[in-house]
Amino acid sequence: MKNSSQCLTLLDDLEYFALDSISEDILYRSIKVSLEAVGKTYAKAVIDHICHINQLSEREILTNCELFEDSMYRLFGRGAQSVINKVKVVALRYALTEQKSNLTVPEILDPSLTINDVLKEIRSIEALDFVHKMSSYNHIAYLYSSKVSLSKILSEYFSPRDAPKALLSENPMDYVLFDLTSSISYKELFGPINPPIKEDAITKMRNWIDGIRANNKSNTSTRIAEDDATWWIRNGYTRGLTMLEQSLCKELPEKTSILCAFDISKLKPKQLGAMKSVIGSHDYVIIEEPSHAVYKFGKPIFRYE
Amino acid sequence: MSNDNVQKLKKQSPKLYFDTRSVRNNIICILIGSIGFTSVLIILSPYDKKAIICDIIEPLAATIALGLSVLVIYRQKTDGVMGKAYTFLGVGLALFLIAEIIWSYYEIVLEIENPFPSIADALWLIGYGPLLYFVFKMYRFFGASNSRTHQLFVSVAGAVLLLYLISGISQTADFTTQGRIVSFIISISYPTLDIILLIPAALIILNPMKGELTSIPWIFLAILIMSVGDCAFAYSSNVIALQKMNWVWNLFFVTSYFVTSAGLFWHNRFFIHDIKEKEDLKV
Numbered sequence: 401m402k403n404s405s406q407c408l409t410l411l412d413d414l415e416y417f418a419l420d421s422i423s424e425d426i427l428y429r430s431i432k433v434s435l436e437a438v439g440k441t442y443a444k445a446v447i448d449h450i451c452h453i454n455q456l457s458e459r460e461i462l463t464n465c466e467l468f469e470d471s472m473y474r475l476f477g478r479g480a481q482s483v484i485n486k487v488k489v490v491a492l493r494y495a496l497t498e499q500k501s502n503l504t505v506p507e508i509l510d511p512s513l514t515i516n517d518v519l520k521e522i523r524s525i526e527a528l529d530f531v532h533k534m535s536s537y538n539h540i541a542y543l544y545s546s547k548v549s550l551s552k553i554l555s556e557y558f559s560p561r562d563a564p565k566a567l568l569s570e571n572p573m574d575y576v577l578f579d580l581t582s583s584i585s586y587k588e589l590f591g592p593i594n595p596p597i598k599e600d601a602i603t604k605m606r607n608w609i610d611g612i613r614a615n616n617k618s619n620t621s622t623r624i625a626e627d628d629a630t631w632w633i634r635n636g637y638t639r640g641l642t643m644l645e646q647s648l649c650k651e652l653p654e655k656t657s658i659l660c661a662f663d664i665s666k667l668k669p670k671q672l673g674a675m676k677s678v679i680g681s682h683d684y685v686i687i688e689e690p691s692h693a694v695y696k697f698g699k700p701i702f703r704y705e
Numbered sequence: 706m707s708n709d710n711v712q713k714l715k716k717q718s719p720k721l722y723f724d725t726r727s728v729r730n731n732i733i734c735i736l737i738g739s740i741g742f743t744s745v746l747i748i749l750s751p752y753d754k755k756a757i758i759c760d761i762i763e764p765l766a767a768t769i770a771l772g773l774s775v776l777v778i779y780r781q782k783t784d785g786v787m788g789k790a791y792t793f794l795g796v797g798l799a800l801f802l803i804a805e806i807i808w809s810y811y812e813i814v815l816e817i818e819n820p821f822p823s824i825a826d827a828l829w830l831i832g833y834g835p836l837l838y839f840v841f842k843m844y845r846f847f848g849a850s851n852s853r854t855h856q857l858f859v860s861v862a863g864a865v866l867l868l869y870l871i872s873g874i875s876q877t878a879d880f881t882t883q884g885r886i887v888s889f890i891i892s893i894s895y896p897t898l899d900i901i902l903l904i905p906a907a908l909i910i911l912n913p914m915k916g917e918l919t920s921i922p923w924i925f926l927a928i929l930i931m932s933v934g935d936c937a938f939a940y941s942s943n944v945i946a947l948q949k950m951n952w953v954w955n956l957f958f959v960t961s962y963f964v965t966s967a968g969l970f971w972h973n974r975f976f977i978h979d980i981k982e983k984e985d986l987k988v
Contacts (some may be wrong), residue, residue: 408784426752436785437785437786438785438786438787439781439784439786439787439788440782440783440784440785441780441781441782441788441977441978442781442785442787442788442977443785444978445975445976445977445978446976447978448978449918449975460836473916474916474917475916475917475918475919476847476914476916476918476919477913477914477915477916477919477920478847478912478913478914478915478916479846479847479916479919480916482845482846482847486729590901650914
C-alpha cells in the first residue's frame with residue numbers, strides 16, 4: 401500500500417491524470433437515490449450538513465465513499481448504517497445493470513461487503529475492459545501487488561484470438577494456459593548478462609518483438625507483455641530498462657501493443673523513486689491499489705523530446 | 706451579488722449553520738425549564754385544583770407538539786420513509802390532542818367525571834396505531850440494538866410488566882355484563898399497546914447512535930416516558946390506595962409531550978432543508 405501511494409505521487413509528478421470512472425457516477429447516483437428514498441427534503445438537509453462540515457461541494461462529497469461514510473457516521477452514529485447499506489444495495493444494482501460486476505451471489509450476500517468493495521469491483525472491471533478494448537498502438541504500464549490481479553489483466557490482454565501474443569517472463573511455464581504465440585524467459589532472451597546492461601540486450605529485445613510482429617498475418621495488433629518488469633530493477637538494470645522503455649515510447653512498433661507489468665511490492669522505496677522515467681514512458685498506467693484506476697499520459701515528456 | 710441576495714444569505718446563514726451542541730443545550734435548558742415550571746405548578750396547586758390544571762396543561766402541551774408536527778409535515782412533505790413516518794406521528798398526535806380536549810371538556814366545562822370508556826379513550830386507542838407505525842419505521846431505519854441480551858432483557862421485562870398489570874386489572878374486573886367486559890378489554894389495551902411501543906423505543910435508546918444529529922433520541926424518549934406513565938396510571942387506577950395519586954402520572958404525559966416537541970423542533974431544525982430556500986439563493 402505504501403508503494404502504491406508512492407506510485408500515485410509519482411504519477412501526479414509526471415502529470416498523468418485519471419480517466420473518468422463510472423464508479424464515481426454510480427456512487428453519486430446511489431447516495432442520491434438512497435437518501436431521497438428517506439425523503440427529498442431530508443436528503444437535501446443531510447447533503448447540506450455533510451457539505452458544511454467538510455467545506456466541500458456536493459459533487460466532491462458524493463463521489464468520495466470514505467468522506468460520505470465518515471460524515472454519515474459523524475451525523476447519525478450507528479443510525480447511518482441503514483442509509484449506508486441502502487447505498488451499497490443501490491450501487492450493486494447499478495453495477496449489475498451496467499455490467500460492471502463479477503461478484504458472485506455469496507460475495508454479494510456477505511454482510512462484510514462494503515460500498516468500497518463494490519466500487520473497487522466496478523473499477524477493476526473497467527480496467528479489464530480497458531485492457532481488453534485497448535487500441536492497437538499503446539504502451540501500457542500495469543502496477544500491481546497481487547498475482548491474481550495480474551492473471552486477470554493478462555487474461556484480458558491476451559483474449560483476442562487472432563492476434564499474435566508474446567510474453568517475457570522470469571517463469572514462462574506459469575503462463576502455459578494463455579495460448580501464447582511465444583513466451584520467453586530473460587535468460588533465454590539475453591543469455592548470461594552482467595550489469596550494466598549493454599545496447600545489444602536492448603537490440604535483442606527489439607529483435608524479439610520484431611520477430612513476433614513479422615509473424616502477424618491478421619488485421620489485429622500484436623500483443624506483447626512482460627509479467628514483471630521489476631526484474632530489470634531488482635537485478636540492477638534500471639538504466640537498461642529506462643533505455644528500453646524510452647525507445648518504445650519514442651518508436652512504438654506499428655500495430656503493436658505492449659503491456660509492461662510491474663510487481664511494485666517487490667521494490668524498495670528507493671528503487672520506486674528511480675522508476676519515474678520508466679513509468680513516464682507509457683501512454684497509460686493502470687494501478688491496482690488502492691483500487692484499479694487507469695491514468696493517461698498528460699504531458700508527453702519523452703516521446704516527443 | 707445584489708444587496709437582496711446578500712440579505713437573503715445573511716438570513717439563511719443561521720439556518721445553515723451547523724451547531725448541534727448549542728441548539729441541543731438550548732433545547733435541554735428550555736425543556737428543563739418547561740417541565741420544572743409545569744411540575745411545580747401541578748405539585749404546588751391545591752389537591753382539588755390539580756385535575757383542572759392538568760386538564761389545561763396537557764392539551765396545551767399536546768397542541769405545541771402537534772403544531773411542530775404540522776410544521777414538520779408541511780416542510781418535509783409526505784414522501785419517503787421520514788415523510789410517511791412523521792405524517793403518521795402527526796396523525797397520532799392530532800388524535801391524542803382531540804382526546805385530551807374531549808377529556809378536559811368533560812372535566813372543566815361539563816364538570817362531570819369522564820365516563821369509561823369514553824370517546825377520548827377511543828381516540829387515544831386509535832392514536833396508538835399511527836404511533837406504532839412511526840416507532841417501527843424508525844426502529845427499522847435507525848437500527849435498534851441487535852444485542853441478544855438487550856432484546857431478551859427488554860422483552861422479558863415488558864412481558865413480566867404486562868402480565869403483572871393485566872393480573873392487577875383482572876383482580877378488580879367485573880365480567881358480569883357485556884359493557885364491563887368491554888371496559889376490561891379497553892383497560893388492558895392501554896398497557897398492552899404501551900408495552901408494544903415501549904419495547905422498540907427502549908431498544909433504540911439502549912443502542913445509542915452517538916451521531917451529532919442523533920445524540921438524543923428525543924421522540925423515543927418521549928414514548929418511553931409516556932408508556933411508563935400510562936402503565937403506572939393503569940396500575941394505580943386499580944389500586945384504591947393509589948387512586949389519589951393519579952395526578953402524578955399526568956407529569957409523565959406533560960413531560961412526554963414536551964420531549965416530543967423538542968424532538969420535532971430538532972427534526973425541523975436539522976433534518977429538513979427547504980429546497981426552495983436554496984434555489985432562492987441562486988444569483
